[in-house]
Every structure is written in structure tokens, then in C-alpha cells.
Amino acid sequence: MKSSTVSIFHSLRFRLIASVVTIEVVMLSLLVWNNISIIHATHTDRLRDTATSMIQQIANTSGAYMVAVDYASLEGYLANIMDYRELSYLAVMDRNRETVLALGSAPRSAWPEADVHPGQVDDGIYDVAREIRVAGQPMGHILMGFSLARMEEAIEKSRVRGVSIAAAEIFLTVVVTVLIGLGLTRRLATLSQAAQEVQRGNYSVAVPTASKDELGRMATAFNRMVGEIAKRTQQREEAEAKTSRLLAENRQLIQTSLTVQEEERRHLARELHDELGQCITAIQADAESIRDLSRGKDERIVTRSGAILDVSRRIYEVVHSMMQRLRPGILDDLGLVEALRDEISAWQERHPDIDCSYNVSGAFAGAGERVNITIYRIVQECLTNIAKYARASHVTVDLIGHDGRLLLVIADDGRGMDLSGPRSGLGLIGMRERVEALGGEIRLEAATGRGLKVRISVPMERSDPEAA
Numbered sequence: 001m002k003s004s005t006v007s008i009f010h011s012l013r014f015r016l017i018a019s020v021v022t023i024e025v026v027m028l029s030l031l032v033w034n035n036i037s038i039i040h041a042t043h044t045d046r047l048r049d050t051a052t053s054m055i056q057q058i059a060n061t062s063g064a065y066m067v068a069v070d071y072a073s074l075e076g077y078l079a080n081i082m083d084y085r086e087l088s089y090l091a092v093m094d095r096n097r098e099t100v101l102a103l104g105s106a107p108r109s110a111w112p113e114a115d116v117h118p119g120q121v122d123d124g125i126y127d128v129a130r131e132i133r134v135a136g137q138p139m140g141h142i143l144m145g146f147s148l149a150r151m152e153e154a155i156e157k158s159r160v161r162g163v164s165i166a167a168a169e170i171f172l173t174v175v176v177t178v179l180i181g182l183g184l185t186r187r188l189a190t191l192s193q194a195a196q197e198v199q200r201g202n203y204s205v206a207v208p209t210a211s212k213d214e215l216g217r218m219a220t221a222f223n224r225m226v227g228e229i230a231k232r233t234q235q236r237e238e239a240e241a242k243t244s245r246l247l248a249e250n251r252q253l254i255q256t257s258l259t260v261q262e263e264e265r266r267h268l269a270r271e272l273h274d275e276l277g278q279c280i281t282a283i284q285a286d287a288e289s290i291r292d293l294s295r296g297k298d299e300r301i302v303t304r305s306g307a308i309l310d311v312s313r314r315i316y317e318v319v320h321s322m323m324q325r326l327r328p329g330i331l332d333d334l335g336l337v338e339a340l341r342d343e344i345s346a347w348q349e350r351h352p353d354i355d356c357s358y359n360v361s362g363a364f365a366g367a368g369e370r371v372n373i374t375i376y377r378i379v380q381e382c383l384t385n386i387a388k389y390a391r392a393s394h395v396t397v398d399l400i401g402h403d404g405r406l407l408l409v410i411a412d413d414g415r416g417m418d419l420s421g422p423r424s425g426l427g428l429i430g431m432r433e434r435v436e437a438l439g440g441e442i443r444l445e446a447a448t449g450r451g452l453k454v455r456i457s458v459p460m461e462r463s464d465p466e467a468a
């Protein structure tokens with residue numbers, strides 16, 4: 001089964017992973033940043049509180065040593081305090097701001113300004129200062145510096161831990177999403193491939209329906225739908241086969257009836273010629289001999305026999321014209337072009353109010369009897385229809401022999417017709433059948449009020465002389 005490839009940006013799996021990873025990265029970054037801010041605030045607040053209480057304690061205790069000017073004991077006391085790990089330096093100044101004692105690493109400036117809060121320190125040392133008072137009298141100052149290195153170390157550790165946890169979570173999420181996405185897209189791909197098979201007309205496909213989730217339900221519905229399509233397609237194919245069989249039978253019937261009609265016309269023409277023609281000839285011969293025998297004896301008999309001759313001549317003309325219409329012998333005698341000219345001029349005489357022009361061009365030597373009789377019958381049918389329905393004032397009949405094909409165009413300027421509407425007669429249907437039996441084409445062009453144009457094209461060489 002060939003599956004069409006989906007571009008990566010349209011892939012459901014890619015979109016799923018990209019969305020989840022983006023959300024994860026944003027949310028986890030916020031979380032890590034928030035944690036670090038809280039840790040920072042907690043540590044700085046704790047350092048400030050520690051520094052405040054320590055310097056207060058030291059200022060209180062150092063007062064007594066300052067009064068006694070016992071700097072050695074003061075140094076011993078302060079040396080113990082220097083054990084505090086965050087403490088960077090500790091200095092004591094007397095009333096004249098002279099340094100009496102300095103422990104730890106000296107500050108960068110002579111004696112720095114005190115900082116407001118450890119969170120706002122920019123040199124890495126939180127400097128605090130306090131006045132030493134004894135009985136309300138100023139004795140000097142205590143200066144202390146607390147290193148922020150330990151606090152920053154702790155914050156850095158939390159940051160590393162937070163980022164590691166976030167990275168692990170993103171990794172796990174991606175793995176789980178990829179696995180879920182793979183499972184989903186694999187099942188969707190099975191559905192999509194099955195749908196493509198159905199599109200190609202293969203209705204025997206079925207997708208697995210074992211799982212009970214939404215995709216499983218969708219697969220069940222898909223299988224049911226394919227079953228329904230298969231059933232309906234089969235019904236439609238059966239109906240189409242039946243219709244085309246009926247159409248073929250119908251065609252066969254029309255062909256047969258056209259052949260029988262032509263046979264019957266041929267038979268009638270022969271009967272008229274052989275029987276009626278003989279009788280009229282006999283009547284004419286008898287009337288002539290009666291007229292000759294009675295000449296000079298009884299003028300009334302001469303007149304009557306002359307009248308019989310006139311009537312029988314008229315009957316002969318009518319019968320001859322009927323024979324022509326039934327079996328145009330003129331086709332055999334003069335060929336299609338002249339037979340049509342004869343038929344058209346006879347029609348023109350019967351309809352003097354319609355102007356009919358006949359134009360011929362090209363060669364028709366290859367056209368056989370079957371083509372000739374077909375074209376002749378079509379012209380007859382078209383002219384009859386024009387006389388019956390068109391109310392036309394001009395008609396043109398063009399006969400063109402070109403490139404082994406015979407083209408016939410009959411156009412009138414009458415009221416036209418609606419080609420999409422239902423039709424009751426057999427004339428136009430018979431025309432189509434006759435033309436298609438010759439391997440030709442017929443086209444009708446009509447618009448209400450603008451006449452009807454019938455175009456016919458048949459190959460001349462496919463004519464079959466025995467069939468007409």
C-alpha cells in the first residue's frame with residue numbers, strides 16, 4: 001500500500017511535540033526563575049537579620065572592653081566570632097574613627113559605607129556598621145562585612161538542580177509525546193491508506209478495530225461506511241449494466257425497425273410499379289384504343305375516353321411520385337446530388353412560400369448506397385419537419401464532400417425548438433440511429449426563435465451497399 005508523505009510542518013506528530021515542548025520550556029523557565037527569586041529573597045533576608053542581631057550583640061559586648069581599654073580581651077572575643085563562616089571582616093574604631101582592631105580580609109575601600117540590604121550589594125560583601133555606646137556615650141564603631149559567596153553558591157546549586165529537573169522533565173515529556181504521537185499517527189496512517197484504497201475503488205479494505213478508544217470507534221465507523229459504499233456501488237453498477245443493456249436492445253430495435261421500414265418501402269414501391277403501374281398502363285392503352293375506334297363515330301365517347309386518359313396520366317404521375325418517395329430510383333440513376341436536387345425542387349413546389357437553397361461542394365464518388373439512402377432519408381425527414389413545425393421563410397441545404405467524409409447541414413430560420421425538452425416523434429431519433437450506424441456524428445443546434453440547424457458528418461468509405 002503506497003502512502004503519500006506529509007511535510008514535517010503539517011505532520012500531526014511534529015505539531016504535537018513542538019506545542020508540548022514550547023509549553024514545557026516556557027512554564028519550566030518561569031518555575032525555575034520563580035524558585036530562584038524566592039531562594040534569593042529568603043537568603044538575603046536571613047543574612048540581613050543575622051547581621052543585624054550579630055552586630056547589635058557585638059556592639060553591646062564590646063562597650064565594656066572599650067571603656068576598660070582592654071583591646072586584647074576584645075580581640076579574643078571577636079576572634080571567636082570570626083569563626084562564623086559568612087563573616088568576611090570585622091573592625092572596631094574608636095571615637096576618633098581610628099581603627100583599633102581589624103580581623104579577617106580587609107575591605108576594599110578604607111572603611112566602606114554600610115549597605116542597606118544584602119539584595120542590593122554590588123561588590124559581593126554586605127557591609128554593616130553600628131555605633132558602640134556605653135551609658136549613652138559614644139565609644140566608637142563596629143564594622144562588619146558578610147560575604148555573599150555562600151548565598152550565591154546555594155542559589156547556583158538550586159538553579160542547577162532546577163534546570164536539571166526541568167531538562168529531565170522536558171526529555172521525558174518529549175519521549176512520551178513522541179511515543180503517543182507515533183502510536184496515533186501510525187493508526188491514522190492506516191486509516192488514511194485505507195481511505196486511499198477506497199478512493200481507488202478497492203472496497204475490500206478494513207482497518208483494525210480492536211482498541212476501544214476514539215480511534216477504534218472511528219475505525220469501526222469507517223469500516224461500516226466502506227461496507228455501505230461497496231453495497232451502493234454494486235447496486236449502481238448493476239443498474240448501469242441494466243440500463244446499458246436496455247439501451248443496446250433499444251438501439252437494436254430501432255435499427256431493425258429502420259431496416260424493416262426501408263424493406264417495406266422497397267416492397268411497396270415494387271408493388272406499385274408492378275401491379276398499379278401495369279393496370280394504369282392497360283387502362284391508358286384501352287382508353288386510347290376506345291378513343292381511336294370511336295373517332296368520327298361518336299364524339300362523346302372520344303371526349304370521355306380522352307378524360308379517362310387524362311385521369312390515368314394524373315394517377316400515373318401520383319403513383320410515380322409515391323414510388324420515388326418510397327424507393328428513390330433516381331438515387332441509382334442520377335446519384336445522391338441530383339436525387340436531392342430533385343427532391344428539394346419537388347418540396348419547393350409544394351411549399352412555394354419557403355425559400356430553399358441547395359449548395360453542393362466537393363466530391364462524393366466514394367459514397368455507397370447505404371450512405372446515399374441515409375442522407376436522402378435525412379433530408380426528406382428534415383424538410384418534412386420544417387414544413388410541419390418550423391414556420392420558416394428560408395432553408396439551406398449544404399452538401400459537402402471533404403477528406404473522405406460527407407457533411408450535410410440543413411438550417412432553417414423558423415421558430416426553433418428546446419433541445420433539452422422531451423420529444424415524442426421518431427424522426428430525429430431515427431436520424432441519429434441511421435448516422436451512428438454508419439459511424440458518423442449528428443449535432444443539433446437550436447435556440448427558440450432562431451431556427452434549427454442539423455449537422456451530420458459520415459465517413460463515405462464505411463458505406464455498406466447491402467444494408468440499405
Ligand SMILES: Nc1ncnc2c1ncn2[C@@H]1O[C@H](COP(=O)(O)OP(=O)(O)OP(=O)(O)O)[C@@H](O)[C@H]1O
Nearest residue numbers: 385386389390414416417423425426427428429452
Ligand atoms: N425544424 C424544426 N423546427 C422546429 N421544431 C422542430 C423542427 N424539427 C423538429 N422539431 C420538433 O421536434 C420534434 C421531434 O421531431 P421528430 O421528427 O423527431 O418527430 P415528429 O416529426 O413529431 O414525428 P415523426 O417524425 O415520427 O413523424 C417535433 O415534434 C417538433 O416539435
Ligand SMILES: [Mg+2]
Nearest residue numbers: 385425427428
Ligand atoms: Mg418528423
